[in-house]
Amino acid sequence: xxxxxxxxxxxxxxxxxxxxxxxxxxxxxxxxxxxxxxxxxxxxxxxxxxxxxxxxxxxxxxxxxxxxxxxxxxxxxxxxxxxxxxxxxxxxxxxxxxxxxxxxxxxxxxxxxxxxxxxxxxxxxxxxxxxxxxxxxxxxxxxxxxxxxxxxxxxxxxxxxxxxxxxxxxxxxxxxxxxxxxxxxxxxxxxxxxxxxxxxxxxxxxxxxxxxxxxxxxxxxxxxxxxxxxxxxxxxxxxxxxxxxxxxxxxxxxxxxxxxxxxxxxxxxxxxxxxxxxxxxxxxxxxxxxxxxxxxxxxxxxxxxxxxxxx
Numbered sequence: 001x002x003x004x005x006x007x008x009x010x011x012x013x014x015x016x017x018x019x020x021x022x023x024x025x026x027x028x029x030x031x032x033x034x035x036x037x038x039x040x041x042x043x044x045x046x047x048x049x050x051x052x053x054x055x056x057x058x059x060x061x062x063x064x065x066x067x068x069x070x071x072x073x074x075x076x077x078x079x080x081x082x083x084x085x086x087x088x089x090x091x092x093x094x095x096x097x098x099x100x101x102x103x104x105x106x107x108x109x110x111x112x113x114x115x116x117x118x119x120x121x122x123x124x125x126x127x128x129x130x131x132x133x134x135x136x137x138x139x140x141x142x143x144x145x146x147x148x149x150x151x152x153x154x155x156x157x158x159x160x161x162x163x164x165x166x167x168x169x170x171x172x173x174x175x176x177x178x179x180x181x182x183x184x185x186x187x188x189x190x191x192x193x194x195x196x197x198x199x200x201x202x203x204x205x206x207x208x209x210x211x212x213x214x215x216x217x218x219x220x221x222x223x224x225x226x227x228x229x230x231x232x233x234x235x236x237x238x239x240x241x242x243x244x245x246x247x248x249x250x251x252x253x254x255x256x257x258x259x260x261x262x263x264x265x266x267x268x269x270x271x272x273x274x275x276x277x278x279x280x281x282x283x284x285x286x287x288x289x290x291x292x293x294x295x296x297x298x299x300x301x302x303x304x305x306x307x308x309x310x311x
Contacts, residue, residue: 007243009035009210010295010303012231014217014250017269018193019280021200022058023249023288028207030292033305035210035243037217037233039254052185054281062199065190076177076184078156080131080139081123083173083184093134101128102170110167117160120149126169144276154273156183212241219248219258229263246303247291249284264294 013024016038028034052068059066076083082090085102094102105126116122123132140146152160156176163172176183189196204211216234221227228244235241247264248255252271266287267273274280295303 008228008304009033009243009245010305011035011247011249011291012037012243012245013268014039014248014254015269016197017251017280018196018200019270019274019277019284020249020251020268021197021204022281023266023268023284024209025200025203025207026285026288027249027292028204028209028305031305032292032295032303034204034207035212035245036204037212037214037231039214039217052182052187052278053180054278055189056182056185056187058281059187059189059196062196062203064195064199067188069186069188070181071184071186076173077135077139078159078173078176078183079143080135080137081127081169081173082135083170083177085170090131090135094130098128098130098134102131105170106168108168110164115160117151117153118149119152119155122152122169146275150275151273154279155275157279217254219245219263221262246301247295249287249291264291266291 010032011024011027011034013020013027013034013036015021015036021036024034024036056066056068071077074084075087075089077087077089082102084090085105086099090102091099108126116125119136120132123136127135137147140150158176158179159172162175162179163169166172166175173184191198201211212233212235214233215236215238218232220230220232222229228246229248230242231245231248232240232242245263248258249266249268250258251269252267252273255265255267268280268284268287270277270280274283
């Protein structure tokens, strides 16, 4: 343990994003000793609505009050990409001419889809520039706060493959709906992200996770590759607190800012590669799983916490 560290933790989670808190929960409930440091960053806001599936399952696990909403029949869409080119919402936004332009998507050759990863280019090519501007971009802005382009694979895993199989973007939406109706559902969480964070805080407190709201976090690698790193966090009263940590879970931006370290580490929370809570949750849980595996596989340096793999 570093000389200046007063405590040692198995995992440090640097984020206040709900998906990151779930990753901390996954680590804590098998007995790892976890510290969560919440920076005052601009992550998920308090919009009460999210895509279904993994978000609905999490809310159910936490006992949160929620409403799962199915879109009206014929109005199904994924982030504004319609299943029905002639839906009322499409005709209202684009008119009949715009609806027929979207229908052309079903007549275009599949080679026009190819391996396109840019959502903007894919929608523009298949559905037209007006569909991108009036249907898709407003949904991305209202739901996710995204104003720039995004990777199709990161935003909606499986949509690219479905589109390629059926040869059409709108039919790809239908194919995904047939596999899982949750892709077009909306989850209204009573209290929004604030309620979700509060419920996760309760779970973390139950497993004795140390939590702090901090103004800064600095990580310094240990002298040897297998040594713990020294993590120093600054509380709002400006007091620095050094601790020793064996693994780190944080946002992509934070990990990129950390000096080189051999600590097991993983990206958690909403990021450019997991731009929604529904995609960030499984990605964060996978990152937590890899970190847990790395910690538990080191026989010469067992975890601090009383690990119980049945937890």
